[in-house]
Amino acid sequence: MKERILAETERLFWKYGVRSVTMEDIARQLGISKKTIYQHFADKEQILYQVMRDKMVKNQSEMECMTIKTDNPVEEILHVLTMMQKHADQVSPNLLIDIKRHYPQAFALFRQYKEQHIMHSILENIQKGISQGLYRSDINPTLLARLRVEQIELAFNNEIFPTDQYTMLEIQHELMHHFVRGMLTEKGFIIYNQYVNHHSYDNKEYQADSNDLAPQPAE
Amino acid sequence: MKERILAETERLFWKYGVRSVTMEDIARQLGISKKTIYQHFADKEQILYQVMRDKMVKNQSEMECMTIKTDNPVEEILHVLTMMQKHADQVSPNLLIDIKRHYPQAFALFRQYKEQHIMHSILENIQKGISQGLYRSDINPTLLARLRVEQIELAFNNEIFPTDQYTMLEIQHELMHHFVRGMLTEKGFIIYNQYVNHHSYDNKEYQADSNDLAPQPAE
Numbered sequence: 001m002k003e004r005i006l007a008e009t010e011r012l013f014w015k016y017g018v019r020s021v022t023m024e025d026i027a028r029q030l031g032i033s034k035k036t037i038y039q040h041f042a043d044k045e046q047i048l049y050q051v052m053r054d055k056m057v058k059n060q061s062e063m064e065c066m067t068i069k070t071d072n073p074v075e076e077i078l079h080v081l082t083m084m085q086k087h088a089d090q091v092s093p094n095l096l097i098d099i100k101r102h103y104p105q106a107f108a109l110f111r112q113y114k115e116q117h118i119m120h121s122i123l124e125n126i127q128k129g130i131s132q133g134l135y136r137s138d139i140n141p142t143l144l145a146r147l148r149v150e151q152i153e154l155a156f157n158n159e160i161f162p163t164d165q166y167t168m169l170e171i172q173h174e175l176m177h178h179f180v181r182g183m184l185t186e187k188g189f190i191i192y193n194q195y196v197n198h199h200s201y202d203n204k205e206y207q208a209d210s211n212d213l214a215p216q217p218a219e
Numbered sequence: 220m221k222e223r224i225l226a227e228t229e230r231l232f233w234k235y236g237v238r239s240v241t242m243e244d245i246a247r248q249l250g251i252s253k254k255t256i257y258q259h260f261a262d263k264e265q266i267l268y269q270v271m272r273d274k275m276v277k278n279q280s281e282m283e284c285m286t287i288k289t290d291n292p293v294e295e296i297l298h299v300l301t302m303m304q305k306h307a308d309q310v311s312p313n314l315l316i317d318i319k320r321h322y323p324q325a326f327a328l329f330r331q332y333k334e335q336h337i338m339h340s341i342l343e344n345i346q347k348g349i350s351q352g353l354y355r356s357d358i359n360p361t362l363l364a365r366l367r368v369e370q371i372e373l374a375f376n377n378e379i380f381p382t383d384q385y386t387m388l389e390i391q392h393e394l395m396h397h398f399v400r401g402m403l404t405e406k407g408f409i410i411y412n413q414y415v416n417h418h419s420y421d422n423k424e425y426q427a428d429s430n431d432l433a434p435q436p437a438e
Binding site: 139140142143144146147150151154160161165166170171174175177178179180181182183184 | 359362385
């Protein structure tokens with residue numbers, strides 16, 4: 001039952017944000033009583049916390065898997081975009097703002113994840129890119145990793161990127177490609193161009209497994 | 220006297236932030252009484268407001284002048300960096316955060332300036348760059364202009380870019396060059412490389428008038 005509650009609540013949170021989903025909504029969707037939910041979770045924030053924890057654990061293992069599967073840092077970082085795009089469309093744009101404003105424990109968890117895992121994996125990507133000559137050697141890795149981490153949060157900020165003007169997909173796509181291009185060397189551009197030419201920007205195709213198209217790093 | 224008060228207060232604000240500078244400090248520095256200051260300004264926020272207004276008017280005319288003097292959008296946007304670097308070293312990193320938290324009227328003025336003038340001039344730069352084939356045509360001009368505007372504020376955020384790790388100069392330099400590079404086409408890169416090769420990154424030289432070195436746009 002606990003798992004069913006988590007799965008359904010996640011779906012509702014992602015779709016409607018956290019604030020507007022009540023314990024009653026969750027119970028009704030599952031055809032159970034609120035009492036049953038309270039047997040497993042003290043309150044809504046506890047469900048949120050667990051949902052986010054699971055998400056982050058899953059995310060992290062997906063990222064690690066990607067690092068193994070991809071041939072080079074350019075491809076790796078663009079794959080992360082694919083993954084984010086896959087999720088972005090399902091997520092209510094107010095979700096992160098909502099959590100930031102009203103659910104301090106859950107937000108602290110996100111912050112911690114951001115600092116430890118996202119920051120770490122971007123920094124590693126940048127350092128690998130520099131050592132392979134795909135990213136410029138004159139960039140400051142920690143400074144740009146920090147910029148990228150902040151951009152993720154920025155993209156979710158409805159006041160900065162109003163959702164009536166841009167889709168989440170469009171924002172993430174634009175910011176990520178701009179971020180990568182800003183670091184590339186000439187050698188890096190060759191691989192980048194191979195990658196984007198082989199992958200249609202049509203979202204459906206973009207989501208497809210693209211291992212077979214993976215370009216080899218230039219010498 | 221009003222002008223002397225404004226000039227001295229600006230110097231103190233830039234150096235120490237707004238909160239830590241008292242009316243007494245200003246009076247002492249000028250060798251006048253607090254009463255004299257109150258004859259001209261109701262409170263510290265009123266001085267701050269006037270200081271910021273002057274700064275913005277000056278800034279805007281400098282930007283317009285640059286647009287006339289420079290040959291192409293790549294050079295123009297890099298010139299803005301030079302201008303920002305010139306100021307960045309004199310500014311207390313807490314200044315903007317300080318204003319944001321404690322001086323709502325002055326911050327509203329900054330926001331308005333940001334929305335109207337900074338946003339407008341960046342957007343114009345991007346559109347010009349695209350039409351001249353120096354920036355990629357597949358970028359979303361308003362989305363990237365918005366990103367750049369937010370980066371300016373981000374750079375001043377001491378929690379995101381701690382000043383014990385980076386100098387303001389370094390942050391602005393890194394973010395701006397990364398931003399420009401992320402938009403460039405091959406043709407744009409030729410001009411960009413000419414520009415950076417002709418300009419030493421040594422700050423002193425970077426500040427020098429570089430008109431004589433201005434590269435011509437490629438055909």
